[in-house]
Amino acid sequence: MIRLVIADDQALVRGALAALLGLETDIEVVAEVGRGDEVSAAVVLNKADVALLDVEMPGLDGIAAAAQLRTAAPDCRVLMVTTFGRPGYLRRAMQAGAGGFVVKDTPARQLADAVRKVAAGLRVVDPALAVESMTAGESPLTERETDVLRAAGTGGTVADIAAATFLSEGTVRNYLSSSMGKTGARTRANAVHIAEENGWLL
Incomplete structure (x- = not known):
C-alpha cells in the first residue's frame, strides 16, 4: 500500500x-x-x-x-x-x-x-x-533581477520596488532595464509576464 x-x-x-x-x-x-x-x-x-x-x-x-x-x-x-x-x-x-x-x-x-x-x-x-x-532553457535572470521583477509584478512605482527590495531607485531602474533586455520585453510589465510564463519568478 x-x-x-x-x-x-x-x-x-x-x-x-x-x-x-x-x-x-x-x-x-x-x-x-x-x-x-x-x-x-x-x-x-x-x-x-x-x-x-x-x-x-x-x-x-x-x-x-x-x-x-x-x-x-x-x-x-x-x-x-x-x-x-x-x-x-x-x-x-x-x-x-x-x-x-x-x-x-x-x-x-x-x-x-x-x-x-x-x-x-x-x-x-x-x-x-x-x-x-x-x-526554454535556464532563467537568464540573476537572483537580484528576479527579486526586482517579482516586486514589479505588484504594479508599484520604482520607489515602491526600491523600498520592497531594499535597493536604491537607480539600482532598481538598472535591474529592470537589464531584465527587459534579457527577456526581450519592451516594457516592465511585459518582462514580468514573460518571466512568470517561464516559471522564473516563483
Whole structure:
C-alpha cells in the first residue's frame, strides 16, 4: 500500500484528488494539507511514501517543500502537480528532488499511475512540458533581477520596488532595464509576464 500525503491550497482540488486517488486499491491517502509549510510534519507523522505537492501554496511553495523533504523525510518521494505547466517550475522541482511533475488536467488513471511510478523510484514528467523545458532553457535572470521583477509584478512605482527590495531607485531602474533586455520585453510589465510564463519568478 502506497501511503500518500496531498498538499494543495485549494480545498476543492485537494478533496477531489484525495477522492480519486483513494479509490485505488493500492493507494491510501493518509493526510491532506493546504499549506507548503505543513508538508514535512504531515509526511513524517504519517510515514508517507509519496507527497503529492501543488507548486503554488502559501507558507512555502511546493518546490521549497520538496527540497525540505529531502532532509526531513529522505525516503518520501515527491510528485509535483500543478495548474501552471511552466518550464522553469519543472527544472527547479527536479533540482529540489521531485521524482515527477504533471499538470492537474492529467486523467485520474494516469495520475494514479504516476504516483505508483514515483513510489517505485521512477521519474514521471509530462511529455509536452519536458519538451518545452528543454527549449526554454535556464532563467537568464540573476537572483537580484528576479527579486526586482517579482516586486514589479505588484504594479508599484520604482520607489515602491526600491523600498520592497531594499535597493536604491537607480539600482532598481538598472535591474529592470537589464531584465527587459534579457527577456526581450519592451516594457516592465511585459518582462514580468514573460518571466512568470517561464516559471522564473516563483
